[in-house]
Amino acid sequence: MSDSRTAPLSDLPRAWPFEEARKLAEHVSTRGNASGGDDARPALLETGYGPSGLPHIGTFGEVARTSWVRQAYTALTGRPSRLLAFSDDMDALRKVPDNVPQRDMLEKFIGQPLSRVPDPFGTHESFAAHNNARLCAFLDSFGFEYEFASSTAYYASGRFDAALKRVLEVHEEILDVILPTLGAERRATYSPVLPLHPRTGEVMQVKMDAMDPVAGTVRWTDPSTGEVFETPVTGGHAKMQWKADWAMRWYALGVDYEMSGKDLIDSVRLSGRICKILGGTPPAGLTYELFLDEQGQKISKSKGNGLSVxxxxxxxxxxxLGQFMFNQPQRAKRLYFDVIPKTADEYLAHVDKALSLQAENPAGAELRANPAWFILRGQVGTEAASPVPFGMLLNLASVANAETPEVLWGFIRRYDAAVSPETHPMLAAMVRYAVAYYADFVRPAKTFRAPSEQERAALVDLADVLRGYEAEAADATTLQNAVFEVGKRHAFEPLRSWFGCLYEVLLGQKEGPRFGGFVALYGVRETIALIEAALLRDRQD
Structure with a gap:
């Protein structure tokens, strides 16, 4: 097993998780955090979750990508690792979400830790517990391996006590890092320590009047009543302001790796400085780009311009969806419905390649660089493959006006009698998805155009050529070559404009599959009828 501390980057499988795994391995070999610099303990990777809302597509992306780094780290070093899904459920409720019941009831708990806010759904002991349960169910549904961690539980159990006392020892140094980043009004009341009000339970954002690192207490004044309180920072009686909280957690737990979005670059930098002040080593990590909508605008939950899981x-x-998240995490990507078919076919293509690579060399670097190897957690099997691309199924659904999967299966069985939902479960799933996508997106957008005179002549020629294959079982490649030759014979320039004609005139859409494969699946006789119907429609119009 190669050791990533000495192996040059050029020797690693060419996939970004392996580059990140090398960074992680180098961090583990040199760390000097709260664990005492022990590089034998499992590497700790962390993801964060704010339970004021439900898990979303960004949550999936962060956990999936971190899991792939962990997978690469294991393959690279053979060393153990842990993934901690950390919920910041001691954070205060800042505002009432729009998508919950009993909103008036929640208004009474603004400023309270989420773990003390009642569950508006009435199913759990708190709002945080409800959303934490949804997070775990969400992650479990994708088969992620992780350990769930609750901020409230860690604070209350004393896991952070030593680190919190350390915060009091270096309180002024932390202020020197944070205060220059704040406005004048915020600077006047800022403290990295947020005590919980002993009467109201509110998370107090007030300046500390005094602190005792030995006793582990802070003294502060209630701005509403003028009353002075002395509160222990230990045992869950206080929490940290979030940038300082992030740093304290890295220090206390010895976090080795955590990725975050581009919008948190400054926060990562500040938290890293605070972690060093505490005596720890900031984790290695990746800054990933944020998602854009169809118009290239940043996705916003308030705008509703995103796409949900x-x-x-x-x-x-x-x-x-894993394929979409795997692709170039450091490049901004548009996340909207039109990317789904292309991404599905990209995944299927990687599965086919991975199966071939696995047969050639199961331990090869090229296989481990394949996205399917990560998405399938190293278990690349034929059940993940589909002999028919998703785009082809969509086009078949379009010309057949398929309302049910059975319509598509009629064509598929004629194309290959050995294929069935039982033998090809991924194809069965793709058929169901294709019918749903066709009904919601393809059918409403179908727009046929009339052919030009050049195109009409070529279509008549293509129908005649295809008649020569009615009596024989021509394969997709033979049919594709025949279609290609018709285009060349009629001098289409560029030649792709001939295929554009086939998609727009016959299928009513801008793009389509390899047309020879479509003919093989749909049927030669049926394709001839499709051409004749299009030519007749043009004359009638």
Missing amino acids: EEWLRYAPPES
Whole structure:
């Protein structure tokens, strides 16, 4: 097993998780954190979650990407690791979400820790517990391996006590880092320590009047009543302001790796400085880009211009969502419905390649660089493959006006009698997704255009050529070559404009599959009828 501390980057599988795994391995070999610099303990990777809302597509992306780094780290070093899904459930409720019941009831708990806010759904002991349960169910549904951690539980149990006392020892140094980043009004009341009000339970954002690092207490004044309190920072009686909290957690737990979005670059830098002040080593990590909508605008929950996990999974399998997250995490990507078919087919293509690589060399670097190797957690099997691309199924659904999966299966069985939902479960899933996507997106957008005279002549020629294959079982490659030759014979320039004609005139859309494969699946006789119907429609119009 190669050791990433000495192996040059050029020797690693060419996939970004392996580059990140090397950074992690180097961090582990040199760390000097609260664990005493022990590089034998499991590497600790962390993801964060704010339970004021439900898990979303960004949550999936961060956990999936971190899991892939962990997978690469294991393959690279053979060393153990842990993934901690940390919920900041001691944070205060800042505002009432729009998508919950009993909003008036929640208004009474503004400023309270989320773990003390009643559950508006009435199913759990707190709002945080409800959303934490949803997080775990969400992650479990994708088969992620992780350990759940609650901020409230860690504070209350004393896991952070030593680190919190250390914060009091270096309080002024932390202020020197944070205060220059704040406005004048915020500077006047800022403290990295947030005591919980002993009467109201509110998370207090007030300046500390005094602190005792030995006793582990802070003294502060209630701005509403003028009353002075002395509060222990230990045992869950106080929490940290979030940038300082992040740093304290890295220090206390010895976090080795945590990735975060581009919008948190400054926060990562500040938290890293605070972690060093405490005596720890900031974790290695990756800064990933944020998602954009169809117009290239940043996705915002308030604008509602995003795409939810549930929406994606209505039209494509979870593995395809993994493919989207795997692709170039440091490049901004547009996340909208039109990317789903392309991403699904990209995933299927990687599965086919991975199966071939696995047969050639199961331990090879090229296989481990394949996205399917990560998405399938190293278990690349034929059940993940589909002999028919998703885009092809969409086009078949379009010309057949498929309302049910059975319509598509009629064509598929004629194309290959050995294929069935039982033998090809991924194809069965893709058929269901294709029918749903066709109904919601393809059918409403279908727009046929009339052919030009050049195109009409070529279509007549293509129909005649295809008649020569009615009596024989021509394969997709033979049919594709025949279509290609017709385009060349009629001098289409560039030649791709001939295929554009086929998509727009016959299928009513701008793009489509390899047309020879479509003919093989749909049927030669049926394709001839499709051409004749288009030519007749043009004359009638």
